[in-house]
Amino acid sequence: MKDDIYIRLARHLDDLPGGFPRTExxxxxxxxxxxxxxDEAELALKLSLIPQEAKVIARKAGLSQEEASLQLxxxxxxxxxxxxxxxxxxPKYVAIQFAIGIWEFHVNNLSPELVxxxxxxxPTLLNLETWKRxxxxxxxxxxxxxxxxxEVMPHENAEAMVRKQTKWLxxxxxxxxxxxxxxxxxxxMEEACLVFGRxxxxxxxxxxxxxxxxxxxxxxLRRADEEGLILQPSNSQQIANIxxxxxxxxxxxxxxxxxxxxxxxxxTSFSASSSPERCSGCETxxxxxxxxxxxxxxxxxxxxxDRCIGCGLCVSTCPTGxxxxxxxxxxxxxxxxKNQFEAYKKLARVRGKLGVARxxxxxxxxxxxxxxxxx
Numbered sequence: 001m002k003d004d005i006y007i008r009l010a011r012h013l014d015d016l017p018g019g020f021p022r023t024e025x026x027x028x029x030x031x032x033x034x035x036x037x038x039d040e041a042e043l044a045l046k047l048s049l050i051p052q053e054a055k056v057i058a059r060k061a062g063l064s065q066e067e068a069s070l071q072l073x074x075x076x077x078x079x080x081x082x083x084x085x086x087x088x089x090x091p092k093y094v095a096i097q098f099a100i101g102i103w104e105f106h107v108n109n110l111s112p113e114l115v116x117x118x119x120x121x122x123p124t125l126l127n128l129e130t131w132k133r134x135x136x137x138x139x140x141x142x143x144x145x146x147x148x149x150x151e152v153m154p155h156e157n158a159e160a161m162v163r164k165q166t167k168w169l170x171x172x173x174x175x176x177x178x179x180x181x182x183x184x185x186x187x188x189m190e191e192a193c194l195v196f197g198r199x200x201x202x203x204x205x206x207x208x209x210x211x212x213x214x215x216x217x218x219x220x221l222r223r224a225d226e227e228g229l230i231l232q233p234s235n236s237q238q239i240a241n242i243x244x245x246x247x248x249x250x251x252x253x254x255x256x257x258x259x260x261x262x263x264x265x266x267x268t269s270f271s272a273s274s275s276p277e278r279c280s281g282c283e284t285x286x287x288x289x290x291x292x293x294x295x296x297x298x299x300x301x302x303x304x305x306d307r308c309i310g311c312g313l314c315v316s317t318c319p320t321g322x323x324x325x326x327x328x329x330x331x332x333x334x335x336x337x338k339n340q341f342e343a344y345k346k347l348a349r350v351r352g353k354l355g356v357a358r359x360x361x362x363x364x365x366x367x368x369x370x371x372x373x374x375x
Contacts, residue, residue, distance in 0.1 A: 122254075
């Protein structure tokens with residue numbers, strides 16, 4: 001059957017942590033046909049979460065090592081698989097999930113047709129019940145909204161997380177770019193996705209973003225606050241990225257915003273609280289809130305805790321100090337995985353993909369063994 005290779009690839013992607021569910025319309029297959037040639041799809045099927053050298057994949061694919069290396073490099077440059085530089089000098093290749101992953105790597109290769117297909121697919125791709133139990137992103141407050149007296153963990157402080165990195169890169173926001181392509185969206189900054197570490201290496205090699213300094217990265221965080229953008233790092237204590245998102249373009253936020261209780265979906269440690277007696281009724285907070293969590297009643301602001309996701313955007317520009325951030329009770333704080341593979345393992349288990357969870361565990365055990373050897 002003509003689409004057999006794409007059906008198999010769709011199943012392969014659905015077995016990865018982020019998933020790639022079927023639809024009645026088959027829009028997911030249309031997306032894969034736009035991104036992969038049949039030969040590329042066939043080779044991508046040979047990869048897993050466990051990093052492998054070209055010679056290993058060549059044997060699986062029935063190719064010479066030279067041909068496999070050429071094809072794997074091509075797939076990597078197209079953002080269809082992930083390339084890792086190994087200490088031996090020989091690169092290793094890894095399967096990557098569709099989102100967050102393949103889709104974001106195509107920020108410079110969008111078309112109106114591809115964007116429309118993705119818009120149709122998002123409601124199926126982003127399963128809110130799965131996201132609630134194992135989100136791929138979380139929300140941290142903008143820096144100016146955090147009062148000195150409040151307890152903040154290192155992985156909840158955006159500036160602290162950025163300062164901890166050794167390499168910084170900024171890439172265009174695919175959500176803002178795709179919305180503009182179909183005549184929608186907003187005028188907020190487009191270079192708004194901060195990427196770190198190995199991810200920054202991959203982005204730089206593929207020409208997706210540009211390398212920046214620590215000071216430039218911190219300036220982007222400040223500008224995000226000024227423009228009313230929500231800070232969403234990867235859902236791990238050792239972050240891979242921070243996205244600066246808006247409720248009008250971000251696929252995740254747009255989907256969550258339609259839920260009657262966004263606060264029940266988002267991983268966040270904070271919530272906003274209002275002191276009506278201080279409020280002047282200026283309504284600055286209304287346009288800052290991306291979730292519609294604030295109302296003005298009888299000239300005073302009130303916060304709907306079911307909708308507030310603790311981004312702090314209303315707090316940082318409140319002229320009277322009537323809005324403030326408060327920390328959630330200990331029993332309601334999110335469980336944030338230590339690193340990306342712990343997050344993958346949790347997501348795979350929530351989705352019932354135990355084989356993929358085991359792959360993530362193998363990678364973690366190997367990493368811990370290397371650490372023990374170094375010590």
